[in-house]
Each structure stands twice: as structure tokens, then as C-alpha cells.
Amino acid sequence: MEKNVIKFSHCGKAIFCFFVPEQCPECGVSFSGKRLEEAPVSVPNPFSNGHKVLCAFLVAPTEANTLREFNGGSDLHTGITDTNGVVYNYTKNGVCRDHQGWERCISIPLVQPDMYNLINQWDQYLEKFSSAQMWDPLCQSFHEESHNCYSFTLTFINRVLATQSKRALSKDEFTRTFVLPRIKQASKYSLLCQEISKNHFYIVNSLKEDVRGGQSDGD
Structure with missing residues (x-):
């Protein structure tokens, strides 16, 4: 603990x-x-148990980062949680649905508690999106730069925004506004x-x- x-x-x-x-x-x-x-x-501890943060964007160190730390230079992995805390994340083997392994990560909630319609459809959206051919390794290969876990999570976020008639977020905008500040905070806390x-x-x-x-x- x-x-x-x-x-x-x-x-x-x-x-x-x-x-x-x-x-x-x-x-x-x-x-x-x-x-x-x-x-x-x-x-304040910047880390969360990702399996207890529902409908959220998660960032965690990759398995290759043996210390599992946010040190500013380590490789990171991203995922999206469903309403049961299962983490959907894209890897070289396709989309994984993790029930454990994200117990210490950065979380960014994507849904307000009063957005009942979206919450009720969240799991259906996420499962349908994850089953698309673009995430099937037999149809399109994982690419470290252009087709990776971050592509998966951000594309899903933009699909959800589209259902609400909201504009899409660019990778740079989402990273700068939501991800980098939390990574810096986590790095400082870890140090x-x-x-x-x-x-x-x-x-x-x-x-x-x-x-x-x-x-x-x-x-």
C-alpha cells in the first residue's frame, strides 16, 4: 500500500x-x-486505481518500465475504462480488456456524473469501437508512431465528442491540455x-x- x-x-x-x-x-x-x-x-496523490475510475482515460507506465514509474523519460501506455473498471487498451496483439494491472496510474475522467445517457451507452460504444477492423492486427498492424495505444484512446474520445456534436481534439491539444500537466505532477510526486x-x-x-x-x- x-x-x-x-x-x-x-x-x-x-x-x-x-x-x-x-x-x-x-x-x-x-x-x-x-x-x-x-x-x-x-x-494530494496524483495516482488512481484505474479499475475504480469509470469512463476515464488512463496513463500508466508500460511493462517494459520495470520500476513502473513516471520519471519523464519512461514509455507510457494509455487505455479507456468502461463502467465496470475494465481497461480497454490497444497493443501489438490488438485490443486488450484488462481486469487488473492498472492499479497505479493517472486518470482523466471523460464523463460527468449527470451525463446519464452517455454513461448508459458507454460500454456499447467502447465495445463496438474496439471491435472495428482498424484495431484488428490481421487488418492493420500496430505502429509505434502512427497507430498505437494513444491513437486508439484519442480516436475513441473524439468519436464520443462527435456523438455530442462537439469538435474533435488534436493529439497536440489533448496532450498539452490534459495529459502533460498530470504527467509532470505525477513525476514530481514520484521523485x-x-x-x-x-x-x-x-x-x-x-x-x-x-x-x-x-x-x-x-x-
Whole structure:
């Protein structure tokens, strides 16, 4: 089970850890009976269990990434969940329907909770789309650049947008607006966890922005 990251402030420093210590790791002052400069807060975890996020776009490290980390340079894989948490994703072998393996990923919900008509038809749309010849390896081969998992997910998203009379999103637009900000956030969070695991704490000067996505003085 992944540990939660906690942030608190003391002696002009922002201190990140998995638990609040008995004394300040920076100055050694005991916290017993004393107030912290800033109450400990939980840092939002950018990762989700993809099988519990319904009707969503998912991004996860590929199996080739043995550490399964978002480190900015690793290969990533994308998928779409149905209303039961099954992840549809396109590979060299065609469309896979995964019931497990996406327990730690980035998720982007694609449907609002009150969009009942779309939710009711979601699984039918997804299954019909996934059964099309263009995703059958016997009809069209997987291509790393032009016909891949990202092509599969984005094409499906645009098909759904079309049913709602909404304009299609280009690959660059979708990536820039929805995917990259979350990948950067996940990468920072992963690096933060690695530092805490190695040194018990990660200490920086006062932050200009919250770690949720902004730059800090320690970057």
C-alpha cells in the first residue's frame, strides 16, 4: 500500500515526510507540547486505481518500465475504462480488456456524473469501437508512431465528442491540455516519494507554490 506524503513547515523550511517526527529534522527542536508553524497537510496523490475510475482515460507506465514509474523519460501506455473498471487498451496483439494491472496510474475522467445517457451507452460504444477492423492486427498492424495505444484512446474520445456534436481534439491539444500537466505532477510526486524513502525527509526552503503542480524554491 502506497504511503501518504505529509507536508509541514518549521524553521523556515517546508518538510515532506511519510509521518510527522517527534522533533524537527532541520533544527532538532522537539515538537512535544509545541505548535508547528504550519499544520501538517496531506499532499494530494496524483495516482488512481484505474479499475475504480469509470469512463476515464488512463496513463500508466508500460511493462517494459520495470520500476513502473513516471520519471519523464519512461514509455507510457494509455487505455479507456468502461463502467465496470475494465481497461480497454490497444497493443501489438490488438485490443486488450484488462481486469487488473492498472492499479497505479493517472486518470482523466471523460464523463460527468449527470451525463446519464452517455454513461448508459458507454460500454456499447467502447465495445463496438474496439471491435472495428482498424484495431484488428490481421487488418492493420500496430505502429509505434502512427497507430498505437494513444491513437486508439484519442480516436475513441473524439468519436464520443462527435456523438455530442462537439469538435474533435488534436493529439497536440489533448496532450498539452490534459495529459502533460498530470504527467509532470505525477513525476514530481514520484521523485518526492523517492527522496523521502532514501532520506526519511525532503526539506526545501519555503515554497512559492504548492507541490500540487507548481514550482518550488527547491526545484
